Amino acid sequence: MLTTSAISVSNVTKSFVNAEGQEIAVLNDITMDIQEREFVSIVGPSGCGKSTIFNIIAGLLQPTSGSITVGGADIKQSTGHVGYMMQRDLLLPWRSILDNVMLGLEVKGIGKKERRDIAMSYLERYHLEAFAGAYPSTLSGGMRQRVALIRTLVTQPDIILLDEPFSALDYQTRLVLEDEILSILRDEGKTGVLITHDIEEAISVSDRIFVMSKRPTYVKKTYDIGLSAHYGSAMKARSDVRFKGFFEDIWSELDIQMGRVG
Amino acid sequence: MANTTTTGNTSVASAHVAAKGKSEFVRKRQAAAVKAWLMVVFWRLAIIGAVLGIWEALVRGGAINAFLLGSPSAIAKMAVSMISSGQLMEDAYATVRATVTGFGIGSAIGSLAGLLLWFSRTVSRIIDPFVVALNGVPKIALAPMIIIWFGSGIFSKIVLAAVSTFIVALLSAYQATHQIDDSQVNLMKSFGASKMQIFSKIIVPSSLPWIISAFRINIGLALVSVVGGEFISSDKGLGHMIFVEGNLFNLPAVWVGVFTLMIVAAVLYAGVSMLESRLLPWSEGKSSKSPSV
Numbered sequence: 106m107l108t109t110s111a112i113s114v115s116n117v118t119k120s121f122v123n124a125e126g127q128e129i130a131v132l133n134d135i136t137m138d139i140q141e142r143e144f145v146s147i148v149g150p151s152g153c154g155k156s157t158i159f160n161i162i163a164g165l166l167q168p169t170s171g172s173i174t175v176g177g178a179d180i181k182q183s184t185g186h187v188g189y190m191m192q193r194d195l196l197l198p199w200r201s202i203l204d205n206v207m208l209g210l211e212v213k214g215i216g217k218k219e220r221r222d223i224a225m226s227y228l229e230r231y232h233l234e235a236f237a238g239a240y241p242s243t244l245s246g247g248m249r250q251r252v253a254l255i256r257t258l259v260t261q262p263d264i265i266l267l268d269e270p271f272s273a274l275d276y277q278t279r280l281v282l283e284d285e286i287l288s289i290l291r292d293e294g295k296t297g298v299l300i301t302h303d304i305e306e307a308i309s310v311s312d313r314i315f316v317m318s319k320r321p322t323y324v325k326k327t328y329d330i331g332l333s334a335h336y337g338s339a340m341k342a343r344s345d346v347r348f349k350g351f352f353e354d355i356w357s358e359l360d361i362q363m364g365r366v367g
Numbered sequence: 368m369a370n371t372t373t374t375g376n377t378s379v380a381s382a383h384v385a386a387k388g389k390s391e392f393v394r395k396r397q398a399a400a401v402k403a404w405l406m407v408v409f410w411r412l413a414i415i416g417a418v419l420g421i422w423e424a425l426v427r428g429g430a431i432n433a434f435l436l437g438s439p440s441a442i443a444k445m446a447v448s449m450i451s452s453g454q455l456m457e458d459a460y461a462t463v464r465a466t467v468t469g470f471g472i473g474s475a476i477g478s479l480a481g482l483l484l485w486f487s488r489t490v491s492r493i494i495d496p497f498v499v500a501l502n503g504v505p506k507i508a509l510a511p512m513i514i515i516w517f518g519s520g521i522f523s524k525i526v527l528a529a530v531s532t533f534i535v536a537l538l539s540a541y542q543a544t545h546q547i548d549d550s551q552v553n554l555m556k557s558f559g560a561s562k563m564q565i566f567s568k569i570i571v572p573s574s575l576p577w578i579i580s581a582f583r584i585n586i587g588l589a590l591v592s593v594v595g596g597e598f599i600s601s602d603k604g605l606g607h608m609i610f611v612e613g614n615l616f617n618l619p620a621v622w623v624g625v626f627t628l629m630i631v632a633a634v635l636y637a638g639v640s641m642l643e644s645r646l647l648p649w650s651e652g653k654s655s656k657s658p659s660v
């Protein structure tokens with residue numbers, strides 16, 4: 106069967122120059138191929154360079170070497186080809202919740218009334234319509250994160266990058282939103298990439314998981330999971346007999362990595 | 368209250384109550400705030416009354432020279448006569464008009480120029496030393512030249528106030544564009560935003576608090592420049608009046624001028640504060656501040 110790749114990262118490296126002028130290698134030869142309609146997760150030790158990978162895929166950072174294609178096109182020097190929910194919610198404090206949600210639609214030139222209707226319908230779906238006129242400073246961390254998620258979804262991107270989207274949420278909300286995201290991706294035929302520290306979350310939602318090494322990072326191991334695709338639900342995936350085995354495998358892979366000195 | 372009926376959706380219900388803001392709790396807190404503020408006003412008036420009372424008593428008792436210092440009663444008498452002749456209003460109006468106009472022009476052009484520098488790092492690097500040098504010059508030193516070029520009427524005072532405020536506005540707006548959170552710019556880029564969209568949706572609004580706080584400095588600077596210009600050469604204005612009456616040793620009139628300047632300064636400052644809360648509705652804590660004059 107012929108599948109097209111949504112994101113193709115080939116031999117990408119990235120180094121930063123720190124304040125002392127030393128070169129710090131962060132990405133050490135990353136190659137990832139993510140298929141259309143696939144939902145993959147990236148797990149790895151803190152500070153290994155996961156967000157850096159997303160910044161490069163989104164076109165916000167240039168790789169030191171290597172190439173990236175998104176939807177078959179080389180993304181050198183371009184942006185706007187993916188929906189990117191960043192690690193920080195980055196709600197603009199001077200905009201109301203509704204205006205924050207409409208930001209991407211505004212940039213894309215959607216008319217005033219239309220973008221308002223779209224944004225309101227999403228806010229209603231996530232039970233945040235009562236806060237449409239509120240400023241972000243009055244919302245809890247979890248609510249802010251949901252607003253940031255909505256802001257990413259309203260522009261209806263084909264590819265969605267989620268950098269720890271649920272970290273500020275309570276366990277129950279997190280489970281509900283995992284399923285919600287899954288069904289959005291599946292129903293609308295989108296491709297999703299999720300960065301998470303939560304191994305259980307990665308197993309319950311993903312088709313595949315990339316386990317990253319510590320910095321300078323590379324793809325240490327790839328796991329084929331597919332539980333959520335099989336059950337059609339992240340919550341049901343958690344009760345599969347293979348779940349525990351996957352968890353232990355990935356945990357030890359990460360554990361060895363974090364325990365190693367040098 | 369009647370509106371706390373359970374509607375099933377608690378977040379909606381609580382937002383509703385908050386919007387009405389009429390609960391017992393809120394009313395009590397508001398009453399307490401008003402009481403605290405009245406207390407502050409009372410003590411302020413008491414201090415003013417005490418100073419004036421002691422001053423008057425010292426003059427009456429002959430402890431200080433009424434000719435060199437004036438006395439509250441003589442000042443009051445002078446104030447009444449200057450108000451009824453219309454002279455005081457005319458002078459105050461001339462000063463306020465020049466101050467507000469010069470402040471408006473200088474702050475607006477300066478802020479805009481400072482913001483636009485965001486577009487070109489090269490241009491900002493080139494002009495940086497000039498701006499710093501100009502900022503170091505006490506603007507009143509430019510007054511003789513500006514009066515020669517623009518005459519001794521109100522126009523030269525407007526120009527003086529505009530020049531003084533322009534530099535401060537430019538510098539603060541320019542520095543504000545350097546305080547931008549890069550991640551917010553990245554967020555815009557991730558949506559595919561153009562440089563112009565980033566400017567209008569991120570750079571301008573996030574610089575606004577810095578720009579407005581420069582307004583607070585600038586309204587005072589504008590007043591100082593106008594009054595200074597009036598000292599040097601003019602046909603009306605509070606500075607002109609104080610200068611002329613001072614040369615005639617008419618101390619009560621000088622005091623009337625000084626007190627009027629204080630009131631003018633306070634009113635202008637309050638106006639800028641109002642502008643601030645109007646332009647920055649999202650910044651919390653501003654509205655709960657006691658109305659300070």
Ligand SMILES: Nc1ncnc2c1ncn2[C@@H]1O[C@H](COP(=O)(O)OP(=O)(O)OP(=O)(O)O)[C@@H](O)[C@H]1O
Nearest residue numbers: 121122123131150151152153154155156157158192
């Ligand atoms: N602009 C930059 N300049 C210099 N160093 C950077 C820059 N951005 C990231 N780094 C460094 O690169 C490394 C990887 O950062 P990154 O944010 O990608 O890690 P991460 O895996 O997302 O971490 P976390 O799990 O904590 O979110 C870190 O050591 C960070 O200090």
Ligand SMILES: [Mg+2]
Nearest residue numbers: 155156192268
């Ligand atoms: Mg990160």
